[in-house]
Amino acid sequence: MIRQYLKLRKTFTVFGILFFLLLLFLIFSKENSGVNQRSFDDNIPKINVQFNDLPKAEKFTKLNIMEEKIVDSNSEDTKRELKEARSRIDQLEKKIAILEGRVPQKYPDVKFLGYKERKRILVTGGAGFVGSHLVDVLMTQGHEVIVVDNFFTGRKRNVEHWFGHRNFEMIHHDIVNPLYVEADEIYHLASPASPPHYMQNPVKTIKTNTLGTINMLGLARRVGAKILIASTSEVYGDPMVHPQPESYWGHVNPIGPRACYDEGKRVAETLAYSYAKQEKVSVRVARIFNTYGPRMHVSDGRVVSNFIMQALQNLTITVYGNGQQTRSFCYVSDLVDGLLALMASSYTLPVNLGNPVENTIQEFAMIIKNQVPGCRSMVAKSAPVEDDPQRRRPDITVAKQHLHWEPKVSLQDGLQRTIDYFKEELSRTTFYNNQTYMNMKSHN
Numbered sequence: 001m002i003r004q005y006l007k008l009r010k011t012f013t014v015f016g017i018l019f020f021l022l023l024l025f026l027i028f029s030k031e032n033s034g035v036n037q038r039s040f041d042d043n044i045p046k047i048n049v050q051f052n053d054l055p056k057a058e059k060f061t062k063l064n065i066m067e068e069k070i071v072d073s074n075s076e077d078t079k080r081e082l083k084e085a086r087s088r089i090d091q092l093e094k095k096i097a098i099l100e101g102r103v104p105q106k107y108p109d110v111k112f113l114g115y116k117e118r119k120r121i122l123v124t125g126g127a128g129f130v131g132s133h134l135v136d137v138l139m140t141q142g143h144e145v146i147v148v149d150n151f152f153t154g155r156k157r158n159v160e161h162w163f164g165h166r167n168f169e170m171i172h173h174d175i176v177n178p179l180y181v182e183a184d185e186i187y188h189l190a191s192p193a194s195p196p197h198y199m200q201n202p203v204k205t206i207k208t209n210t211l212g213t214i215n216m217l218g219l220a221r222r223v224g225a226k227i228l229i230a231s232t233s234e235v236y237g238d239p240m241v242h243p244q245p246e247s248y249w250g251h252v253n254p255i256g257p258r259a260c261y262d263e264g265k266r267v268a269e270t271l272a273y274s275y276a277k278q279e280k281v282s283v284r285v286a287r288i289f290n291t292y293g294p295r296m297h298v299s300d301g302r303v304v305s306n307f308i309m310q311a312l313q314n315l316t317i318t319v320y321g322n323g324q325q326t327r328s329f330c331y332v333s334d335l336v337d338g339l340l341a342l343m344a345s346s347y348t349l350p351v352n353l354g355n356p357v358e359n360t361i362q363e364f365a366m367i368i369k370n371q372v373p374g375c376r377s378m379v380a381k382s383a384p385v386e387d388d389p390q391r392r393r394p395d396i397t398v399a400k401q402h403l404h405w406e407p408k409v410s411l412q413d414g415l416q417r418t419i420d421y422f423k424e425e426l427s428r429t430t431f432y433n434n435q436t437y438m439n440m441k442s443h444n
């Protein structure tokens, strides 16, 4: 009797284990298929999903049928669209292959650094326009880079070529809330920088530059990191001294529409030197003047992107006010070199980083119009912007003397690279707009 009971118990135990294993198998296979689906959905634009769901052969059959019809109709526009569609499909196929692990992700070349030279560097706003270019250089130099961004104005696309790299980490986080990570250096760039963007959400802008800066300075103190604060030429306001040296205290309207940014950055500087004095934090402060280059958003709203986008589409180039206000434009790679030089130097007071070549905005509109081949845009004046600084040009004596830095890229070269970038962005946007339209038509 006892023997029979033991035999029966053994049998039930074996069945129990088998049943448990089966359950585990079912759960895991379900989760894995979910992960694949998620990463696919996250990375492929929604508008293309239906088409991309088709097997490759079927896609090309579809395209071939379209192509035959197009050859018949002999429409140049449609032929161009088809060519773009083919290249997009190719790109998406490659992306899918990488996501499915069929081919390894290819990264830009990265130097190997030994553990003594390799630093862990935090870049706040690292998915933004300037931040992402800085991240590229730091990664290429072989450092470990942690990007923190809340994607208010930054974009994953700017850094997606590093996704999965063992030296790269991306944290979706708003620095208005505390952050606990280990770092040797912090580049604190997070903040909207385009006037229409920061004016659209002034409270958020001032919170980022005050609370966000306190959090980053607190982090630097806790982990003993050196920190570089991205300040701005806007701390000089509408300047009464020209060109502006670092010793100039500025002329800022504390309650005007730009105050959230100007005063936010002024407080950020004050905080930096307070932490340096009281908590012995090692700080660097860069006063960044107008910067331009690839990865500016097409709807960034600043003058360079606005004028180039208008010129490329033969739209009216809108000069705000009388166009006699001046600016000096620095190409983004020059700025990044300046930021790196400042972080590496022992100079702790604020440093102007910008290109001293100055133009009126009216002249600048003509420069861009002339550099876009076949541009038929008119240049027209529109309402002035409230509190718009009338003159701006950096005095870069300090940067030259202490960082041995000055800009190298001419306005013509920099603009050419930027125009090429916006051309590509425009064809991308047109393509997706057309896709949406085509999809809508096929659904009707």
Ligand SMILES: O=c1ccn([C@@H]2O[C@H](COP(=O)(O)OP(=O)(O)O[C@H]3OC[C@@H](O)[C@H](O)[C@H]3O)[C@@H](O)[C@H]2O)c(=O)[nH]1
Residues within 6 Å of the ligand: 193, 194, 195, 231, 232, 233, 234, 288, 289, 290, 291, 301, 302, 303, 304, 306, 307, 318, 319, 320, 321, 325, 327, 361, 385, 388, 389
């Ligand atoms: O379409 C436009 C856009 C802008 N402008 C004018 O062009 C000039 C430059 O304007 P932007 O918006 O590019 O930039 P601003 O110089 O006003 O501010 C910038 O200063 C330096 C940085 O810190 C920031 O990136 C940003 O705040 C202004 O006089 C503006 O009124 C136009 O005439 N037309």
